[in-house]
Amino acid sequence: MTPQLPILELVGVRKTYQTGTLTVEALRGIDMSVQESDYIAIMGPSGSGKSTLMHILGCLDVPSAGVYRLAGEDVGQLDERRLADIRNRRIGFVFQQFNLLPALSAWRNVELPLVYAGVPRARRRERAIAALGLVGLEDRIDHKPGELSGGQQPQDVLALFAELHAQGRTIVLITHEHEVAEAAARTLVIRDGEIVDVIAQEEMRAAARRSGAAAAAAARLTAGLGRVAR
Amino acid sequence: MNGMETLRTAFDAIRTRRLRSALTVLGILIGIAAVMLTVGLGQGAQQQVEKQIDSLGSNLLVVSPGSTTSSAGVRGGGGSATTLTTADAQMLAEKDVAPDVASVASVSTTSADLTAGTENWTTSIVGTTPSWLGVRARTVVSGRFFTESELSSSAKVAVIGSTTAENLFGVRDPVGQTLTAGGIQLTVIGELNTAGSTVGGDQDDQLVIPSTTWATAFSTAGGSSVSAIYLEARSGDDLSAAYQEATNALLTSHGVTATTADFTVSSQASLVQTATSTTQILTVLLGGIAAISLLVGGIGVMNIMLVSVTERIREIGLRKALGATPGAILRQFLVEASLLGLVGGVLGIVVGVIGALLLPAVIGYTVSLSVGATLTALAVSLIIGVLAGVYPARRASRLAPIDALRTE
Numbered sequence: 001m002t003p004q005l006p007i008l009e010l011v012g013v014r015k016t017y018q019t020g021t022l023t024v025e026a027l028r029g030i031d032m033s034v035q036e037s038d039y040i041a042i043m044g045p046s047g048s049g050k051s052t053l054m055h056i057l058g059c060l061d062v063p064s065a066g067v068y069r070l071a072g073e074d075v076g077q078l079d080e081r082r083l084a085d086i087r088n089r090r091i092g093f094v095f096q097q098f099n100l101l102p103a104l105s106a107w108r109n110v111e112l113p114l115v116y117a118g119v120p121r122a123r124r125r126e127r128a129i130a131a132l133g134l135v136g137l138e139d140r141i142d143h144k145p146g147e148l149s150g151g152q153q154p155q156d157v158l159a160l161f162a163e164l165h166a167q168g169r170t171i172v173l174i175t176h177e178h179e180v181a182e183a184a185a186r187t188l189v190i191r192d193g194e195i196v197d198v199i200a201q202e203e204m205r206a207a208a209r210r211s212g213a214a215a216a217a218a219a220r221l222t223a224g225l226g227r228v229a230r
Numbered sequence: 231m232n233g234m235e236t237l238r239t240a241f242d243a244i245r246t247r248r249l250r251s252a253l254t255v256l257g258i259l260i261g262i263a264a265v266m267l268t269v270g271l272g273q274g275a276q277q278q279v280e281k282q283i284d285s286l287g288s289n290l291l292v293v294s295p296g297s298t299t300s301s302a303g304v305r306g307g308g309g310s311a312t313t314l315t316t317a318d319a320q321m322l323a324e325k326d327v328a329p330d331v332a333s334v335a336s337v338s339t340t341s342a343d344l345t346a347g348t349e350n351w352t353t354s355i356v357g358t359t360p361s362w363l364g365v366r367a368r369t370v371v372s373g374r375f376f377t378e379s380e381l382s383s384s385a386k387v388a389v390i391g392s393t394t395a396e397n398l399f400g401v402r403d404p405v406g407q408t409l410t411a412g413g414i415q416l417t418v419i420g421e422l423n424t425a426g427s428t429v430g431g432d433q434d435d436q437l438v439i440p441s442t443t444w445a446t447a448f449s450t451a452g453g454s455s456v457s458a459i460y461l462e463a464r465s466g467d468d469l470s471a472a473y474q475e476a477t478n479a480l481l482t483s484h485g486v487t488a489t490t491a492d493f494t495v496s497s498q499a500s501l502v503q504t505a506t507s508t509t510q511i512l513t514v515l516l517g518g519i520a521a522i523s524l525l526v527g528g529i530g531v532m533n534i535m536l537v538s539v540t541e542r543i544r545e546i547g548l549r550k551a552l553g554a555t556p557g558a559i560l561r562q563f564l565v566e567a568s569l570l571g572l573v574g575g576v577l578g579i580v581v582g583v584i585g586a587l588l589l590p591a592v593i594g595y596t597v598s599l600s601v602g603a604t605l606t607a608l609a610v611s612l613i614i615g616v617l618a619g620v621y622p623a624r625r626a627s628r629l630a631p632i633d634a635l636r637t638e
Binding site for chain 1: 235242246549551552553554555556557628631632
């Protein structure tokens with residue numbers, strides 16, 4: 001097997017927040033690389049910096065120091081238009097809070113990325129309805145977000161990720177539940193802004209069995225990152 | 231994101247924030263309508279004043295006698311001398327003497343007591359020629375004015391002003407009535423139109439009779455001197471030429487120089503100028519008030535747009551996370567602000583026009599709409615609305631998406 005160029009690569013990535021006189025180091029030098037079609041989980045307690053890491057991976061935020069390469073391109077060197085294009089075409093997010101526009105109907109929310117991608121309206125509607133069908137909302141396409149019940153169960157999201165992974169997309173998910181991290185091929189453990197451990201899938205499963213938490217109810221899923229196939 | 235999508239997004243945003251959109255539109259509407267109506271009122275007043283001055287006869291020159299100094303050294307006021315005569319008037323009426331003078335009317339005025347039946351009324355009695363009607367820009371609303379033949383035959387006829395008629399005859403039609411003045415019984419043959427009060431006094435309170443009749447009744451010396459000679463220039467442009475011709479002709483015939491002149495020629499031009507500058511000040515004043523209301527409306531619009539954008543920073547973050555470029559965000563807010571501005575502007579113009587049509591009925595003044603003021607108001611409110619909408623959107627569009635998403 002020949003070594004591939006990693007799809008995501010972080011070298012010495014740091015993120016510092018300045019709150020008044022207080023300086024918070026959320027990330028203190030992260031080095032990691034993710035191969036194409038990989039499926040990894042990032043675990044860590046609250047405040048460990050895992051959300052910050054996810055935002056940087058998703059190009060929603062920029063590192064204070066260090067280099068982040070996405071498909072070989074140094075994201076720090078890209079202008080706003082190019083960044084917008086990457087967010088639009090290469091990155092998909094599943095937020096814990098759904099971040100929907102309350103004024104728009106379900107299908108109009110779903111079609112938004114396609115609007116910015118310049119897809120014609122008829123095609124957008126078709127694809128948005130198909131996507132809503134995948135999650136069983138085909139009869140709710142004209143409902144506003146406030147009129148949709150509950151939200152997706154984490155199991156549904158895991159099933160969606162499994163499907164996307166099977167299609168060859170790269171998945172990065174964030175959690176602090178072992179049961180969720182089990183789905184990933186590798187789990188990075190982050191604490192105080194640093195990667196402290198890398199755990200393989202078998203090891204995670206063994207650990208989950210030991211903790212006896214396999215029957216745990218709603219696993220808490222923070223976010224997932226996938227690569228959209230061209 | 232193409233233009234059609236941008237427009238659709240803007241419509242969606244306006245629709246879902248109905249109250250806020252309505253308030254923005256209202257702010258612009260009031261600003262524009264206020265500017266239109268206040269400037270319109272000022273200009274309407276200006277035109278009204280100009281019309282009133284026109285009704286005096288803006289082509290009018292008045293020749294008055296000079297002042298006198300008695301043997302005791304008491305100097306009389308202007309017009310106290312008897313240096314102007316009907317002969318002067320006849321001379322000025324000749325085309326080769328004063329070609330720019332269209333018509334001439336000499337007047338002799340005195341104050342006298344009128345009696346009609348049991349009523350009596352003291353007013354000014356004007357002895358003049360039939361040309362008076364045209365020179366003073368008056369008309370007869372009922373009956374007729376006296377004729378040249380009545381002038382030469384010293385006919386005992388009179389044309390009456392509306393105030394005088396009311397005081398002597400009440401609601402009865404004055405035409406055909408008789409009255410006594412200076413011991414002579416006169417028949418009223420016509421009633422003058424109402425002209426209102428001007429600097430010359432109440433133009434509706436007078437009795438106009440042939441100068442020959444006037445001389446019989448009131449001239450003590452029995453001479454031919456007159457109180458004033460009215461000259462009408464052929465047009466407003468010929469006024470100064472007529473002024474020169476009349477002055478030169480009178481200087482020559484009276485054998486005097488400009489420094490010893492025993493008469494003065496004055497025009498209404500200075501009056502026109504004063505009145506015009508007064509109403510111009512009024513227009514500027516009203517325009518200033520309008521500008522302030524536009525400014526206040528603009529600040530209101532600015533506030534609403536600022537708040538509207540600020541509470542949508544999360545939306546901007548989400549749109550950016552989904553691949554919106556800063557340009558696309560900016561265009562969205564630009565189109566939204568312009569749409570609100572345009573709707574407000576058009577409605578403001580509609581309200582302004584309706585106001586301009588309805589107001590005169592209420593306040594009795596004409597409202598003259600100014601295209602320039604309307605367009606300026608429209609441009610100013612549009613610019614304020616767009617700047618206030620786009621500036622915060624521009625700032626938000628440059629935030630990292632996660633910072634915008636985190637904004638509460």
